[in-house]
Amino acid sequence: MNFLEERIVKDGVVKEGNILKVDSFLNHQMDINLFDQMGEEFKRRFADKPINKIVTIEASGIGIACIVARHFGVPVVFAKKTQSVNIDGEVYVAEVESFTHKCKNQVIVSKKFLGPDDHVLVIDDFLANGCALQGLISIVAQAGGTVEGIGIAVEKGFQQGGRIIRNLGYQLESLAIVEGMDAETGEVHFREQ
Amino acid sequence: MNFLEERIVKDGVVKEGNILKVDSFLNHQMDINLFDQMGEEFKRRFADKPINKIVTIEASGIGIACIVARHFGVPVVFAKKTQSVNIDGEVYVAEVESFTHKCKNQVIVSKKFLGPDDHVLVIDDFLANGCALQGLISIVAQAGGTVEGIGIAVEKGFQQGGRIIRNLGYQLESLAIVEGMDAETGEVHFREQ
Numbered sequence: 001m002n003f004l005e006e007r008i009v010k011d012g013v014v015k016e017g018n019i020l021k022v023d024s025f026l027n028h029q030m031d032i033n034l035f036d037q038m039g040e041e042f043k044r045r046f047a048d049k050p051i052n053k054i055v056t057i058e059a060s061g062i063g064i065a066c067i068v069a070r071h072f073g074v075p076v077v078f079a080k081k082t083q084s085v086n087i088d089g090e091v092y093v094a095e096v097e098s099f100t101h102k103c104k105n106q107v108i109v110s111k112k113f114l115g116p117d118d119h120v121l122v123i124d125d126f127l128a129n130g131c132a133l134q135g136l137i138s139i140v141a142q143a144g145g146t147v148e149g150i151g152i153a154v155e156k157g158f159q160q161g162g163r164i165i166r167n168l169g170y171q172l173e174s175l176a177i178v179e180g181m182d183a184e185t186g187e188v189h190f191r192e193q
Numbered sequence: 194m195n196f197l198e199e200r201i202v203k204d205g206v207v208k209e210g211n212i213l214k215v216d217s218f219l220n221h222q223m224d225i226n227l228f229d230q231m232g233e234e235f236k237r238r239f240a241d242k243p244i245n246k247i248v249t250i251e252a253s254g255i256g257i258a259c260i261v262a263r264h265f266g267v268p269v270v271f272a273k274k275t276q277s278v279n280i281d282g283e284v285y286v287a288e289v290e291s292f293t294h295k296c297k298n299q300v301i302v303s304k305k306f307l308g309p310d311d312h313v314l315v316i317d318d319f320l321a322n323g324c325a326l327q328g329l330i331s332i333v334a335q336a337g338g339t340v341e342g343i344g345i346a347v348e349k350g351f352q353q354g355g356r357i358i359r360n361l362g363y364q365l366e367s368l369a370i371v372e373g374m375d376a377e378t379g380e381v382h383f384r385e386q
Contacts (some may be wrong), residue, residue: 030269032262059251065268069225076223076256098210113222161372 003037004153004175005190012188014181018156020188026153027060027125035067038175039084042072042121042151045173049148053077055098055114055140057107057132064153065123072121077114079107079136085155105164107126107132109139116144127152127174137170154178157191196230197346197368198383205381207374211349212382219346220253220318228260231368235314235344236264238366242341246270248307248333250289250300250325257346258316264312270307272300272329285335287328300325302332306353309337320345320367324352332362347371350384 001009013021025031051072056065057079065076081096082105091108098105114120120140127133133150141145147170155162155174165172177191194202206214218224242264248256250272258269275288275298284301291298307313313333320326326343333340340363348355348367358365370384 020249023303024305025268028270028273028303030259030262030271032259032268033266035259036263059255059271059273062252062255063259063271066223066225066228066259067263069223070229070260073226075218075225077257078252080221080252110216110221112217154261 001190002041002175002193004034007034007135008099008154008176008178008188014183014186014188016183018158018181020154020156020178020181022154026064027045030063032063035064036070038064038153039068039153041175042068042123042173045129046121046149046151046171049121049171050119051148053114053118053120053145054123055079055109055120055136056123057081057136060126061124062075064125067122068151070121074121078083079109079139081105081107086103092139094138094142096135097129097131107135107139109143114140114143118143118145119148120145121148122150123152124150125153126163127155127161127172128159130159130164133165137165149173151175194235194383195234195368195386200224200227201369201371202255202345203328207376207379207381209376211351211374213349213371213374214348215347219257223256225256225260228257229263231257231344231346232261232264234368235316235366237260239314239342239364240345242314242364243262243312244341246307246311246313246338247316248272248302248313248329249316250274250329254317257318261314261316261344267314270302272302274300276354284334287331287335289328290322290324300328300332302336304336307333307336307338310318311336311338312341313338314341315343316345317343318346320348320354320358320365321352323352323357325356330358342366344368 159176345367350370
């Protein structure tokens with residue numbers, strides 16, 4: 001087990017309905033030392049890529065993205081969720097369905113901050129069905145930029161998001177891939193990487 | 194002028210209606226090196242405080258809070274905006290009015306992540322009327338914790354938020370306090386600190 005898998009076993013909480021709560025260290029309270037380790041590991045895995053920007057989505061992706069960005073020496077752009085297209089500026093738009101909140105959101109990025117010269121590492125905390133990720137990839141494509149890679153903290157390997165993204169040919173690196181969990185015993189099973 | 198004031202003069206954009214756009218480096222695209230300088234400066238200004246946690250509010254406070262947290266060696270907890278109280282867990286709640294988005298939000302923090310032993314540095318990107326900040330202070334108070342200080346990137350000194358918070362006796366440190374701006378010339382005037 002790597003450092004993140006160990007932390008999930010130690011502090012993650014499994015709930016009924018394949019819910020894995022990691023809010024004590026990942027997406028409500030945030031362990032910055034852990035994020036630093038994640039940044040180091042992503043830097044190792046994407047060492048050969050000419051990354052000049054990190055793109056993430058609000059809210060819980062932002063903290064990880066910022067700490068990871070220190071390891072790459074690049075700025076972060078975060079996509080904003082909005083109920084209606086911001087008509088006040090020129091923006092790229094993608095539609096993202098949220099299963100947690102049971103709603104559709106538009107996510108936007110200002111055209112000022114993404115363009116054809118951008119070689120992007122996409123960062124997010126969770127990957128399940130992949131809707132948020134597809135929205136971010138779409139936005140980078142609209143800008144004419146290149147997705148050099150995708151770094152995820154926790155992937156739910158039993159949902160389809162990761163498979164679709166890998167089938168599309170992207171280098172998707174998830175630090176922990178959960179294959180299954182048991183709410184009764186609290187056990188979490190990870191994919192061997 | 195300090196490093197943040199210089200950056201605002203260089204890359205900030207003044208718009209009609211006392212709007213200062215700093216989205217190219219602070220709250221849409223994020224300059225991580227700048228955030229690192231801010232972390233260093235906050236560490237200097239709050240050097241004597243026994244800070245063991247940083248509290249911020251989603252979304253644009255999170256990036257700054259995480260980079261600042263590295264300088265203090267503490268975790269970050271971010272308050273989540275929600276339209277309705279999350280009944281699925283025990284949370285502290287505060288009501289926050291947003292003038293930008295013209296709506297009232299409830300912000301919540303899980304009771305698991307704030308308590309009487311917490312000595313909190315509150316971090317946010319902007320301070321204007323102070324509603325968000327009052328909500329965060331209320332949440333720390335509900336938890337029985339102590340607000341050791343408040344660190345803000347950009348304060349609009351001509352709005353009342355900063356004065357109210359200082360009158361209440363808090364150590365509020367804003368790295369740039371904007372006293373006025375001129376949309377025609379693009380000039381920004383800062384308070385001498």
